[in-house]
Amino acid sequence: MAFLVKKYGGTSVGTVERIQHVAQSIKLAREAGDDIVVVVSAMSGETNRLVAMAREVMPAVVDVRELDVLLSTGEQVTIALLSMALKEIGIDARSYTGAQVKMLTDSSHSKARILNIDTDPIMNDINAGRVVVVAGFQGVDEQGDITTLGRGGSDTSAVALAAALKCDECQIFTDVDGVYTTDPRVESRARRLDRITFEEMLEMASLGSKVLQIRAVEFAGKYNVPLRVLSSFKPGEGTLITYDDEENTMEQALVSGIAFNRDEAQITVTGVADQPGTAYAILGPISELNVEVDMIIQNIGADDTTDFTFTVHRDEYQRVIDFLNANNDKLGAKAISGDDRMAKLSIVGVGMRSHAGIASRMFRSLAEAGINMRLISTSEIKISVVIDEKYLELGVRALHEEFELAE
Numbered sequence: 271m272a273f274l275v276k277k278y279g280g281t282s283v284g285t286v287e288r289i290q291h292v293a294q295s296i297k298l299a300r301e302a303g304d305d306i307v308v309v310v311s312a313m314s315g316e317t318n319r320l321v322a323m324a325r326e327v328m329p330a331v332v333d334v335r336e337l338d339v340l341l342s343t344g345e346q347v348t349i350a351l352l353s354m355a356l357k358e359i360g361i362d363a364r365s366y367t368g369a370q371v372k373m374l375t376d377s378s379h380s381k382a383r384i385l386n387i388d389t390d391p392i393m394n395d396i397n398a399g400r401v402v403v404v405a406g407f408q409g410v411d412e413q414g415d416i417t418t419l420g421r422g423g424s425d426t427s428a429v430a431l432a433a434a435l436k437c438d439e440c441q442i443f444t445d446v447d448g449v450y451t452t453d454p455r456v457e458s459r460a461r462r463l464d465r466i467t468f469e470e471m472l473e474m475a476s477l478g479s480k481v482l483q484i485r486a487v488e489f490a491g492k493y494n495v496p497l498r499v500l501s502s503f504k505p506g507e508g509t510l511i512t513y514d515d516e517e518n519t520m521e522q523a524l525v526s527g528i529a530f531n532r533d534e535a536q537i538t539v540t541g542v543a544d545q546p547g548t549a550y551a552i553l554g555p556i557s558e559l560n561v562e563v564d565m566i567i568q569n570i571g572a573d574d575t576t577d578f579t580f581t582v583h584r585d586e587y588q589r590v591i592d593f594l595n596a597n598n599d600k601l602g603a604k605a606i607s608g609d610d611r612m613a614k615l616s617i618v619g620v621g622m623r624s625h626a627g628i629a630s631r632m633f634r635s636l637a638e639a640g641i642n643m644r645l646i647s648t649s650e651i652k653i654s655v656v657i658d659e660k661y662l663e664l665g666v667r668a669l670h671e672e673f674e675l676a677e
């Protein structure tokens with residue numbers, strides 16, 4: 271018997287039949303004695319459809335207050351239908367919008383932060399033996415205005431509820447059956463992980479494994495909510511995301527997963543003055559353009575100049591190059607060059623902390639595959655390299671093999 275939050279994403283509630291299927295799984299868990307709070311997303315495609323309609327009506331600047339009123343309707347549909355489906359099969363249930371729960375947030379429409387959750391009404395229902403069905407992705411601010419938490423925000427709603435209600439586990443049901451050692455579309459021998467730490471999951475997520483919203487993982491780590499990713503279609507244990515405890519460390523693999531990001535671009539500014547303020551002169555204005563810079567590498571200057579390389583998202587490449595060229599009278603670079611067909615490839619694992627030589631294994635394996643590394647960056651639990659995008663698949667498979675991640 272456990273107290274669980276179960277979150278179902280858009281594809282899991284994408285049709286009426288699927289909603290009925292979810293109701294059946296909840297019935298089984300209920301009959302096994304679990305207390306359950308369900309969080310649902312809108313039916314798949316619904317939020318996009320609503321956004322598109324809003325853009326049609328207000329093409330230039332969408333009014334964010336009204337947009338949130340509109341977007342929150344998607345989840346309101348699914349909580350009602352799921353509660354009906356549950357009642358239809360004899361399970362007492364009650365639906366709540368974000369405002370009814372009182373999922374209190376700040377007033378930053380479309381990216382609101384959760385401030386507080388009123389757990390009393392939910393606990394009253396749970397104690398009365400009901401299943402509580404809460405709309406994900408939405409909240410309410412001090413003024414009573416409807417807010418939303420940002421795309422994919424139902425994951426965060428679920429984790430926040432699990433934290434506030436002190437649930438045993440927050441289960442995220444999605445269309446994949448867990449977190450994999452790498453993307454199975456690239457390496458068919460990728461394996462589902464039984465466990466992974468919050469830290470590793472954060473690295474995997476920010477490096478492009480889009481199973482969970484990053485914010486939800488951060489939230490779960492901060493409040494120590496065990497998080498489990500499972501498939502709503504295929505039964506199984508899924509992947510449990512927790513803290514690195516002793517039991518976990520003992521069986522710890524050196525590398526837990528291979529993450530990658532395709533849409534990278536690299537920009538090099540050659541022959542700038544090797545003196546205080548140069549990095550700031552280049553990167554300051556770029557951050558003012560609202561461009562996110564990822565890796566940053568500066569060479570030791572040979573004469574009195576130095577070279578500077580950094581990566582940005584591919585979509586920003588041309589804008590940054592144009593900007594640097596336009597301002598080169600101030601920067602005084604000998605050349606500004608780059609390549610927008612790059613990819614980032616990373617190995618992630620808490621096991622790296624206690625083992626030397628992992629980087630050299632990675633580099634040897636890539637060398638044997640004939641892959642040139644353009645940039646390298648490391649942190650405690652991750653090593654990333656930037657390579658030509660056309661070698662990405664090859665690189666993923668080579669590293670997957672090298673670190674024995676297959677079945």
Ligand code: ASP
Nearest residue numbers: 311317407421422423424
């Ligand atoms: N329905 C929202 C979205 O599509 C929230 C979610 O699915 O988590 O982004």
Ligand code: MG
Nearest residue numbers: 279280311422
């Ligand atoms: Mg979603």
